[in-house]
Amino acid sequence: MEISKSHIDYKNPVITIRGLYKSFGDMAVLRGIDLDLYQGENLVVLGRSGTGKSVLIKIISGLLRADAGKVNVLGYDMNTIPDEELQELRIRIGFSFQASALYDSMTVRKNLEFPLVRNKKGMTRKEIDMATESVLDAVGLLHTINQMPVELSGGQRKRVGIARTLILNPEIMLYDEPTAGLDPITCIEINDLINEVQERYHTSSIIITHDLTCAKSTGDRVAMLMDGQFQRVGTFDEVFKTDDERIKPFFDYKFV
Amino acid sequence: MDTTENTSSPVKKSGSSFTGRLANFFAEMAKINAFIFRFFKEAFMPPYEIKEVMRQVFETGVRSFTLITLTGFIVGFIFTKQSRPSLASFGATSWLPSLVSIAILRALAPLVTALIASGKVGSSIGAELGSMRVTEQIDAMEVSGTKPFKYLVCTRVLATTIAIPILATYTAFIALVGGYLNVATNEGTSYRAYMEAVFEPITFLDFESSIIKSIVFGFTIGIVGCYQGYFSNKGTEGVGKAANGAVVTAMFLVFIEEMIIVQLTGWFR
Numbered sequence: 001m002e003i004s005k006s007h008i009d010y011k012n013p014v015i016t017i018r019g020l021y022k023s024f025g026d027m028a029v030l031r032g033i034d035l036d037l038y039q040g041e042n043l044v045v046l047g048r049s050g051t052g053k054s055v056l057i058k059i060i061s062g063l064l065r066a067d068a069g070k071v072n073v074l075g076y077d078m079n080t081i082p083d084e085e086l087q088e089l090r091i092r093i094g095f096s097f098q099a100s101a102l103y104d105s106m107t108v109r110k111n112l113e114f115p116l117v118r119n120k121k122g123m124t125r126k127e128i129d130m131a132t133e134s135v136l137d138a139v140g141l142l143h144t145i146n147q148m149p150v151e152l153s154g155g156q157r158k159r160v161g162i163a164r165t166l167i168l169n170p171e172i173m174l175y176d177e178p179t180a181g182l183d184p185i186t187c188i189e190i191n192d193l194i195n196e197v198q199e200r201y202h203t204s205s206i207i208i209t210h211d212l213t214c215a216k217s218t219g220d221r222v223a224m225l226m227d228g229q230f231q232r233v234g235t236f237d238e239v240f241k242t243d244d245e246r247i248k249p250f251f252d253y254k255f256v
Numbered sequence: 257m258d259t260t261e262n263t264s265s266p267v268k269k270s271g272s273s274f275t276g277r278l279a280n281f282f283a284e285m286a287k288i289n290a291f292i293f294r295f296f297k298e299a300f301m302p303p304y305e306i307k308e309v310m311r312q313v314f315e316t317g318v319r320s321f322t323l324i325t326l327t328g329f330i331v332g333f334i335f336t337k338q339s340r341p342s343l344a345s346f347g348a349t350s351w352l353p354s355l356v357s358i359a360i361l362r363a364l365a366p367l368v369t370a371l372i373a374s375g376k377v378g379s380s381i382g383a384e385l386g387s388m389r390v391t392e393q394i395d396a397m398e399v400s401g402t403k404p405f406k407y408l409v410c411t412r413v414l415a416t417t418i419a420i421p422i423l424a425t426y427t428a429f430i431a432l433v434g435g436y437l438n439v440a441t442n443e444g445t446s447y448r449a450y451m452e453a454v455f456e457p458i459t460f461l462d463f464e465s466s467i468i469k470s471i472v473f474g475f476t477i478g479i480v481g482c483y484q485g486y487f488s489n490k491g492t493e494g495v496g497k498a499a500n501g502a503v504v505t506a507m508f509l510v511f512i513e514e515m516i517i518v519q520l521t522g523w524f525r
């Protein structure tokens with residue numbers, strides 16, 4: 001799918017990261033990350049497993065703290081943001097987890113209502129139902145509304161996970177390995193859904209993946225994370241056309 | 257900043273030397289204190305999760321009801337049976353109901369209830385929260401701004417703190433019934449005479465200390481189960497450890513608290 005870039009506002013970065021460092025014990029995972037995510041952009045962070053891709057978005061969402069460096073999300077400095085403001089900011093950031101992280105003791109409906117009723121006060125029962133059904137319809141799973149997460153397939157769980165984040169109308173979407181563990185057809189469906197979310201909800205997204213098909217079909221830009229730093233950032237083709245021996249094997253891949 | 261890293265990362269190990277272990281111990285103590293402080297800070301601040309607390313109280317009661325009924329009855333029956341020979345040697349079997357009631361109300365009912373609840377409820381809370389941590393459900397709540405500590409921890413600790421005194425009162429009643437069956441079978445005592453003898457030595461302090469003790473036990477079971485589950489390490493092994501740690505630690509603390517409260521109430525007698 002060819003993506004038009006007219007929707008991206010390059011004057012308006014929603015996330016700005018400068019000199020980000022993060023280590024766990026003696027293991028330095030992120031070593032000087034610089035990154036800008038612009039309004040309306042889908043940025044794919046590519047890299048092998050264990051390179052710190054998920055750590056990066058967990059720092060952006062406030063689940064982890066940076067050891068050093070500046071992380072600015074929607075105008076908030078994540079190093080100094082007070083608790084109350086962090087709660088408010090999180091409503092503006094959607095996080096789709098690798099394993100979906102659906103609340104397994106709740107039905108799909110309750111999963112979607114849970115963040116809604118706790119963050120949007122004063123909604124009537126009818127408004128809650130409408131919001132829930134609308135967002136579930138947007139991901140094509142309205143018929144699963146009364147099912148338990150355990151009754152859903154992997155792809156359906158991903159979709160419900162995405163729907164649960166969309167119900168709060170986030171400005172930024174963070175996708176952690178959205179196609180991991182899914183069959184190729186479902187991967188394509190999820191990739192299309194990511195693009196639909198961008199168009200319909202005007203979100204800016206960071207998509208963490210090591211799936212090149214996902215990167216090519218969803219990313220306006222691709223950032224290649226290796227050795228704790230972004231080695232190359234650009235369009236898929238710009239990143240792909242390289243003689244860098246560390247990166248070339250990663251792209252030695254036959255697309256379907 | 258209230259981050260998952262703050263709450264879930266294990267205390268850094270400072271080596272295997274004595275000073276290292278001592279440092280780890282104090283770091284763990286500080287973390288536990290912070291957890292308890294956070295409970296008091298968040299539990300009594302709006303918005304209140306009253307519906308979820310009530311659901312958890314019900315769950316706590318249902319989980320333990322059958323076992324507590326059976327255990328309470330057996331404890332009352334056996335205690336009465338085992339106490340008879342000693343009293344009989346003084347020709348004082350008529351004091352059996354008084355002895356049974358004092359023992360059950362002051363010590364056995366709260367203790368047995370707390371031990372059963374540690375196994376049934378504490379382990380369940382530890383495993384449930386541990387599993388939610390492993391599957392990133394707690395992180396999912398955190399990033400959607402829904403305050404998982406309040407929803408998961410505060411509600412469960414409040415529920416056990418409310419439910420255990422109710423269950424302990426029920427245990428006391430069932431144990432007294434067990435004691436009555438034994439006394440009635442052996443001494444032919446009427447129900448009315450038994451009950452009069454049971455309540456004759458009971459003071460308000462006995463009842464009060466029993467309830468306070470149960471509240472403390474309930475809080476301990478809830479907070480220990482939640483702490484173990486909430487800070488469970490990633491992986492299925494961590495879930496098992498959380499459940500096991502919740503039971504062992506809660507039982508140990510219940511005995512320590514029993515000893516302290518008995519000493520304290522002794523000063524008021």
